[in-house]
Amino acid sequence: MSATKELNIKSNKVSNDPISDCLTRIRNAITIKKAKVLVPFSKLKASLVDLLQKEGYIKSYEIVNNDNPATKSIIVELKYVSGVPAIKGLKRVSKPGLRKYIKSKYVPRVLNGLGICVLSTNKGLITDRKARADKCGGELLCTVW
Secondary structure, three states: OOHHHHHOOOOOOOOOOHHHHHHHHHHHHHHOOOOEEEEEOOHHHHHHHHHHHHOOOEEEEEEEOOOOOOOOEEEEEEOEEOOEEOOOOEEEOOEOOEOOEEOHHHOOOOHHHOOEEEEEEOOEEEEHHHHHHHOOOEEEEEEEO
16 A cells, blocks of 8 residues: 555645644654654645754655645654654744744754754755854744754
8 A cells, every 4th residue: 555545645724834733743643653644745844854854853755646736745754763753842933923033143952952943044944053054044943852
């Protein structure tokens, strides 16, 4: 059985805060120890998932149903090490009702460098370490540890 049939892809629901929806889906899947989770597609969510894969928090991801925009989705394969999830926590920082913008010298460290902050900048989504190195500030989207 293919991954798309296994996850039962239907039309994607619209959310007021799509990043928060994506993080909540991943958090809920980790809570019940699922191997894969389905997230509705957007370019921002795809770059967020790509960043999480590069940082080693998820195993892989796949974009499915490219032909139909109503059901285009991202299948995220979560990473577990000896049954323990690689992601211990996710927190949305900047919300639609209260955006958080920060300068590069004020970018916080998550668990003294063990976690990451994800910033949306004019260079795309970057981590806190890269923001400090490039001296680039932006909107603080979320923290992952």
